[in-house]
Amino acid sequence: MNSQPNTATNLMAQLALVPAVEATVEATAKSTEGGILTAKSTEGGILTAIVKSTEGEILSNYFIETCRTVLPVLDKLGPSMAVIRSDIGGNIQRLEEICGSGKSEYKFLYEIVRKEAAEGTAKKPLSCTRAILWLTRAMDFSVVLLRDLMEQPEWSLKQAVEHAYNITLKQWHGWISAAAFKVGLKLIPEREKFIGLLGDMKGDTEKFISVLPPVLQENHKFLQSLRLDRLKSS
Ligand SMILES: *[C@@H]1O[C@H](CO)[C@@H](O)[C@H](O)[C@H]1NC(C)=O
Helix, strand or coil, X not given: CCCCHHHHHHHHHHCCCCCCCHHHCCCCEXXXXXXXXXXXXXXXXXXXXXXXCCCCCEEHHHHHHHHHCCHHHHHCCHHHHHHHHXXXXXXXXXXXXXXXXXXXXXXXXXXXXXXXXXXCCXXXXXXXXXXXXXXXXXXXXXXXXXXXHHHCCCCCHHHXXXXXXXXXXXXXXXXXXXXXXXXXXXXXXXXXXHHHHHCCCHXXXXXXXXXXXXXXXXXXXXXXXXXXXXXXXX
């Protein structure tokens, strides 16, 4: 299990068929354990992950839960992804415990950022804005990696990870983070082993890489509009 029952219920309440009416979707089924999207609608239609409320805002819980579903996938890459994995885990935890993402006033992801921007704390090292920014970047990385693995069967796993890193996280990493990533690259298992471990998560992977990119784009645009999209790490 990678989420609490009531968190999963919240998530499922937020997954709906078009047109989205949050409250009417029953939380009934859960997909394969360790799957990328852990919730499924049972209405029989195509699962369209609606990450927005009827007001058109991205829901904090949905975003966090979606980020969380990547963790078991990264775990399968072993210690090589330890740095990125702990970064994602830490940012999720920060949003939940410190930023009050579970509270109703922060139901919408951007409320958290707007509040910090208004208070002038958004750029602080441990801000919730930074947590959202880095989660978005880590999801950019995850999407590119999984898409490459599906679309570039001749690439080694190391090549795919390096490519995803080069075009997503690298430009934002200072030398400490970049060096940590390089060490991880040396520990990457063989592609066959990883694909084998991923097993029957293919359907979930396809959903993940098609549903998430527009949300990530929107996050970037929003953060950019507040000039908060270009913060770097050490
Ligand atoms: C990633 O970038 C490095 C440094 O520019 C380069 O040497 C390497 O070939 C790139 N790797 C991939 C897979 O694109």
